[in-house]
Amino acid sequence: MLKREYEGQNCSIARTLELIGERWTVLIIRDAFLGVRRFEDFQNELGVARNVLSTRLTRLVDEGILEKRRYQERPARYEYRLTEKGIALWPVLISLVKWGDRYVSPAGPPRLIVHRGCGGEVNDHLSCERCGKPLGARDVEARPGPGAKAAAA
Amino acid sequence: MLKREYEGQNCSIARTLELIGERWTVLIIRDAFLGVRRFEDFQNELGVARNVLSTRLTRLVDEGILEKRRYQERPARYEYRLTEKGIALWPVLISLVKWGDRYVSPAGPPRLIVHRGCGGEVNDHLSCERCGKPLGARDVEARPGPGAKAAAA
DNA sequence: CACAGTGAGTTGCTTCAAGCAACCCAATGT
DNA sequence: ACATTGGGTTGCTTGAAGCAACTCACTGTG
Structure with a gap:
């Protein structure tokens, strides 16, 4: 993608794309809508490289589109769910x-x-x-x- | 972007993103909706590299989302307009x-x-x-x- | 006539994101 | 004791995007 930001664009489309316009991001969100919640499941569904999946998920969490929840202690297991902002x-x-x-x-x-x-x-x-x-x-x-x-x- | 295709995805979202999911493509289409038609104008609006703009426009034309029309002979001048598929x-x-x-x-x-x-x-x-x-x-x-x-x- | 300007690109080099495989760690199952 | 699962991280390679310079055809200006 290189840069990921579209500088000098005062535009809601550009700003939205800065958040979800990277490769795989929209497909991750699609899978979230279809009920996928766990790292491994996203990876299996999409075939995306694990490091890329990792950075995408963290970014989506940072942006408030997904939330990461520990749904089980010992061993720690996490799930990613859409927030209201994501559902929007x-x-x-x-x-x-x-x-x-x-x-x-x-x-x-x-x-x-x-x-x-x-x-x-x-x-x-x-x-x-x-x-x-x-x-x-x-x-x-x-x-x-x-x-x-x-x-x- | 690397690869641009999402292999193994039988999904309308994935297939749509293969056409318009590359960096800049959506902003080019946005500008087309706003009435931008000429190479130079897209370039000035977006600040995108000219070679990238060139490949994006050609691809959008190939896919039938834009059409390229010569609107003037001598010197040859072209414009890019949304097709029905693009307007959709x-x-x-x-x-x-x-x-x-x-x-x-x-x-x-x-x-x-x-x-x-x-x-x-x-x-x-x-x-x-x-x-x-x-x-x-x-x-x-x-x-x-x-x-x-x-x-x- | 020479020269600057415009529209529409192409070429070549560099940089950084994506792909891929391997590795790590903690816990659980057998 | 050994393999498996979940959830990642590290490191190397490839290829898309950025950037600047160049081309080419034509036009208008002094």
Whole structure:
């Protein structure tokens, strides 16, 4: 990435990208939304180098996007969870998914984001396709879509 | 960035990031939304190295996100414009802006995205705060916000 | 005519982030 | 006693990004 900062840009997009624009960061956050919590699991899902994963997680914790919690003493075991600030990134992830589904998923969406209970898909305006309700991160769940193949990550 | 591809990820987010996840790419697209069209202007706005700008623009054209048009013969002059596929990235940009406005803009939003004519701001569900209409890229315009300082990019 | 300027890049060198593998440590299981 | 698991760190290598200089085609100015 080199530098990571975009100097001289007074812009919310640039400042957001300084936090989450590095390689792997968004995928780490995606996995966090999908319920991944532990170092090893992130590493296995992503195949990212361990040192890179380590620096990314620490940075996300420093920025208040993830929080690190010891969920077990002796042996010490940690988990990383999204904070409110992290959960607020949900619209970013959803809009990336929707664009990708439309333009770069020839086999159909690998994963569907549906309104929990209702079953309708999220649309471009972050509402339920079926019932029309505006949706947030906690109202939805992910399901394998038509483009999901064996062992999809 | 190294590699740029996220192998083994059957995921729309990963595939989208393979196209727009490199450093500078999103800011180039942002500027395109703001009306920047020419090589020199992108370079001046962003301060990106010219060779990097060159490779990014070519890649975005190859991927069908921008199109390169000769708008003048003799001397040949080119402009880069968003295609439909590029314009479809609007929700991604807006959600980055909204998150950045909330979490990393202490002086207030540097730029407001408002419903053209109506004047209401875009909200998190890509609708107009004031009149409630669902909005698209063509329905809005950017204005300096409270966080805009002199010579903001 | 000579010369400066502009638009749109390309070339070449340097630097720093990412990839990769190996290693460490503490505890637990067998 | 030995292997395994979780959660990392260290060290070397590779390759993307920064930077400056250069090219090339044309245009306008004195």
